[in-house]
Amino acid sequence: MSAGTVRRTDLRYRIALNLRAVVGRSYPRIIGANREPSWIFFEGLLPLLGIAAYVFIYQSFGARALEAAAGDPAAQAAIKANTNALVASVVLGGTMVAFWLNVLWSMASQLYWEKEIGNLQLYMMAPMNRMALLGGMAVGGMFMTSVRAVSTLVAGIVVFGVVFQVADPLMLLAVFFVALTALYGLGMMFASLYLLWGREAWNLSALMEEPIFFSSGFYFPVGGLFRVPGWGPVVAILGSFVPATFGLDALRQLTLSRTAFGGQLWIFDVKTELYILVFMAVLFLILARYSLRYLELLAKREGKLTSRHQ
Amino acid sequence: MNTFWRTFKVAAWLGWEMDSNWTEPWLFIVYSVVKPVAGAFILVLMYTVFAIIGSRQDPAAFSYMYVGNSFFIFVGSVLFGTFQVIQSDREWYQTIRYVYMAPISYYVYIVGRAVSKIGVAAFAVAITLVFGVYFLGVQVHMTLAAVPLFLAATALGLAVLLAIGICLGGVSFLTAKHTHGLAEGIPGIFYVFCGVLFPLSVLPDWGVAVGRAIPLTYWFDLTRRLLSPTLGVETTLSGYSDLAILALLLVSSVAFFGLSLLIFKTGEYFARKAGKIDMTTSY
Numbered sequence: 001m002s003a004g005t006v007r008r009t010d011l012r013y014r015i016a017l018n019l020r021a022v023v024g025r026s027y028p029r030i031i032g033a034n035r036e037p038s039w040i041f042f043e044g045l046l047p048l049l050g051i052a053a054y055v056f057i058y059q060s061f062g063a064r065a066l067e068a069a070a071g072d073p074a075a076q077a078a079i080k081a082n083t084n085a086l087v088a089s090v091v092l093g094g095t096m097v098a099f100w101l102n103v104l105w106s107m108a109s110q111l112y113w114e115k116e117i118g119n120l121q122l123y124m125m126a127p128m129n130r131m132a133l134l135g136g137m138a139v140g141g142m143f144m145t146s147v148r149a150v151s152t153l154v155a156g157i158v159v160f161g162v163v164f165q166v167a168d169p170l171m172l173l174a175v176f177f178v179a180l181t182a183l184y185g186l187g188m189m190f191a192s193l194y195l196l197w198g199r200e201a202w203n204l205s206a207l208m209e210e211p212i213f214f215s216s217g218f219y220f221p222v223g224g225l226f227r228v229p230g231w232g233p234v235v236a237i238l239g240s241f242v243p244a245t246f247g248l249d250a251l252r253q254l255t256l257s258r259t260a261f262g263g264q265l266w267i268f269d270v271k272t273e274l275y276i277l278v279f280m281a282v283l284f285l286i287l288a289r290y291s292l293r294y295l296e297l298l299a300k301r302e303g304k305l306t307s308r309h310q
Numbered sequence: 311m312n313t314f315w316r317t318f319k320v321a322a323w324l325g326w327e328m329d330s331n332w333t334e335p336w337l338f339i340v341y342s343v344v345k346p347v348a349g350a351f352i353l354v355l356m357y358t359v360f361a362i363i364g365s366r367q368d369p370a371a372f373s374y375m376y377v378g379n380s381f382f383i384f385v386g387s388v389l390f391g392t393f394q395v396i397q398s399d400r401e402w403y404q405t406i407r408y409v410y411m412a413p414i415s416y417y418v419y420i421v422g423r424a425v426s427k428i429g430v431a432a433f434a435v436a437i438t439l440v441f442g443v444y445f446l447g448v449q450v451h452m453t454l455a456a457v458p459l460f461l462a463a464t465a466l467g468l469a470v471l472l473a474i475g476i477c478l479g480g481v482s483f484l485t486a487k488h489t490h491g492l493a494e495g496i497p498g499i500f501y502v503f504c505g506v507l508f509p510l511s512v513l514p515d516w517g518v519a520v521g522r523a524i525p526l527t528y529w530f531d532l533t534r535r536l537l538s539p540t541l542g543v544e545t546t547l548s549g550y551s552d553l554a555i556l557a558l559l560l561v562s563s564v565a566f567f568g569l570s571l572l573i574f575k576t577g578e579y580f581a582r583k584a585g586k587i588d589m590t591t592s593y
Contacts, residue, residue: 042485046495053501054356057375060508061360064368082363086356116402117590200332207341211348219352224359261363 014129021128025136029106030143040147047148048155051094054219055160058086084163085260086220091156092251093218095149096244099183100212102145104205107187110137112194112201130292134191138184164255171270172254178277179247185284186243192292195299215239222249223265236267243280246273317414321422325391329426339433346383346434347441353379353507354446371508373449374543377534378506380438384431385471385526386497391427392475393492395420396482400588407588417574420479421472428468439537449538456536459552463536466559467529473566480570480577484584486591500526510546518546525562528555 062083069075114120123133156162166172194201216222216239225236239245250273253266267273330338357372399406410416442448452460478492500506503513503521510521521527531547532555550558581587 042492042495046492046498049495049498049502051498053498053507056502056512057353057356057507058360060512061357061364061368061371063512064371065360065364065366068366079364082360086360117404203332203341207345210345210352214348214352214355217355220356220359224355224362227362228355228358261359265359265363 017127018129018132021126021132022136022139025133026140026143027136029137029140045151047098048094048152051090051097051152052155052159054090054094055087055156058083058090082261084161085256087160088156088162088164088256089221089252090219091152091160091162092255093213093220093248094152094156096179096248096251097213097218098145098148098152099142099180100218100242100244101209102141103183103187103190104208106141106144107134107137107184108190108194109201109205111191112197115195124296130296131188131289134188134288134292137191138188142180142184165257166255167257168254171274172251175247175250175254175270175274175277178274178281179243179250182243182277182281182284183247185281185288188288189284189291192288192295195295196302212239212242212244216242216245217248218244221252221261221265223261223267226267227265240267243277243284246276246280249273250277313413314415314418317418318422318425321419322425325423326426326429328423329430342430342434343437346380346438349383350376350379350438350442369447369449370541370543372446373538374509374534374541375507376442376446376448377439377450377538378530380435380442381530381533382497382501382506383435383438384428384468385500387427387431387434388424388468388471389475389478389496391424392420392472393478393482395423396479401590404588404590410587416578417476417571420476424472424475449540451540452537453539459556460533460536463529463532463556463559466556466563467526467533469563470525470529470559470566473563473570476570477566477573480574483577483581484586500524503527504530505545505547506530509543511544522547525559525566528558528562531555532559 062079065079065083066076069079111120114123123130126133157164194204197204213219215225215235217225217236222236222239222245225232225239236245246267249267250270252260253270258266258269268276332338333341353375357368357375361367396406399409409419439448439450443450474496478496482492503510503517504524504527505521510518510527513521528547528550531545531550532552534541534545535552547555578587
């Protein structure tokens with residue numbers, strides 16, 4: 001065996017190589033963001049306005065309900081508590097929207113985008129594992145998106161006066177990071193699927209915005225869907241294949257308490273949702289690995305790996 | 311003039327092909343309808359959840375929100391349809407240098423490219439409204455006499471939107487690949503301040519002042535007055551007659567057209583000077 005072959009099969013060398021690939025691919029997202037300060041305005045601050053609109057809807061409903069309940073202090077107190085909980089739901093949903101959009105546009109569509117601009121063949125020729133490449137994209141994407149997510153949270157607390165009651169911060173962190181891992185695992189799986197597709201990929205990502213915001217309950221507790229007779233539960237069950245559904249439901253329970261909304265709008269308890277999220281994270285990462293390997297082979301065989309603008 | 315018309319026609323055809331020929335026509339129709347209808351359903355569920363936990367129905371507020379949201383489809387589509395032309399030609403297809411060098415008006419080319427999005431948006435607005443009226447009990451009672459005013463208001467509203475889109479296009483000559491931030495953020499400004507989903511009175515005083523300074527606020531108000539005259543939701547604009555609002559829209563569309571020319575030409579000038587016309591920012 002030649003010295004070169006021995007070196008390439010050495011585990012330490014391979015781990016170091018793949019870690020370097022993770023760092024290398026996340027670098028442009030983390031450093032590139034710093035070099036382009038306008039990005040913070042466009043990607044961090046402007047999108048807050050859309051979330052503010054949803055906040056104002058609940059406040060508008062709340063104001064009209066308060067008017068109707070004039071002279072009944074108990075009813076007014078209940079309306080105020082419910083409105084605050086719904087506004088908080090929107091703020092949490094807004095943070096998750098940031099991550100979902102990043103998964104769609106900077107993970108799922110990224111290999112397709114790299115193909116379009118001619119970088120994909122360079123990645124394919126490089127000696128690292130493709131999962132390291134996707135891992136680097138995910139790490140960089142999470143960092144970039146955190147700016148927007150944090151600004152949404154801060155705006156929710158400072159501007160809209162949202163009150164969060166965190167009783168179990170460790171569980172909150174666990175749910176958050178497991179949900180993110182599952183989400184980005186899903187994004188990695190989509191990334192490989194998108195390799196085969198042409199412009200359908202872009203349109204599929206566009207199609208997974210509003211319908212997923214709706215079916216996963218980004219702006220309302222998803223349990224509300226189960227209260228709609230007929231189609232509601234079907235949509236909610238379909239939506240729960242996206243990890244954000246359980247992630248958001250658990251985060252809302254952990255920050256608003258289980259008694260919010262009279263306790264009638266939650267799907268499962270937090271622990272059950274955490275287990276489901278762990279299962280999803282593992283499943284999506286495994287599926288991503290296999291689908292990437294298979295679809296890379298298929299794309300090479302069909303000659304689509306470097307074909308642009310199709 | 312002939313060159314302008316030819317540029318417009320070809321750009322509109324190109325825009326339509328780029329938007330629609332990636333799939334079968336039936337799938338394109340489904341795609342065009344699913345997104346806006348799902349967007350409307352987010353609001354339906356927000357209303358439903360509030361009604362469930364508060365045990366209180368408010369059909370007038372719901373209809374107000376639903377009609378406003380239906381017409382907001384135009385805002386997202388027209389704005390995105392205009393300002394993304396520069397970024398997609400520059401960053402994605404990398405054809406901007408060829409189109410830009412051609413002996414045509416690039417401004418007219420962008421307007422032409424946006425036209426197909428207006429057509430698709432009009433279809434989505436109609437489907438969303440019809441669905442709301444027949445399945446969700448949205449209150450729409452437009453009289454026949456109101457149709458000409460409605461058409462005129464819609465045309466002027468779209469003209470203002472196109473002009474705003476071109477202004478953003480002028481800015482995006484100089485910015486990196488911020489299409490998604492712009493696509494979400496700029497419509498977000500109108501979503502919040504133009505009384506689309508809730509009356510302006512919900513906003514703080516400074517927010518009401520901002521809303522009243524944006525012509526689209528008057529467009530949404532007039533559209534809602536004509537489509538749903540019986541809602542009875544106080545919008546803070548009841549002092550303006552329908553014709554006064556129409557005149558205001560006419561003046562605004564002319565003013566915004568001038569502004570769009572100014573910003574577009576300025577952005578173009580600085581982009582040429584900095585060598586940014588065909589830059590790519592692929593991070």
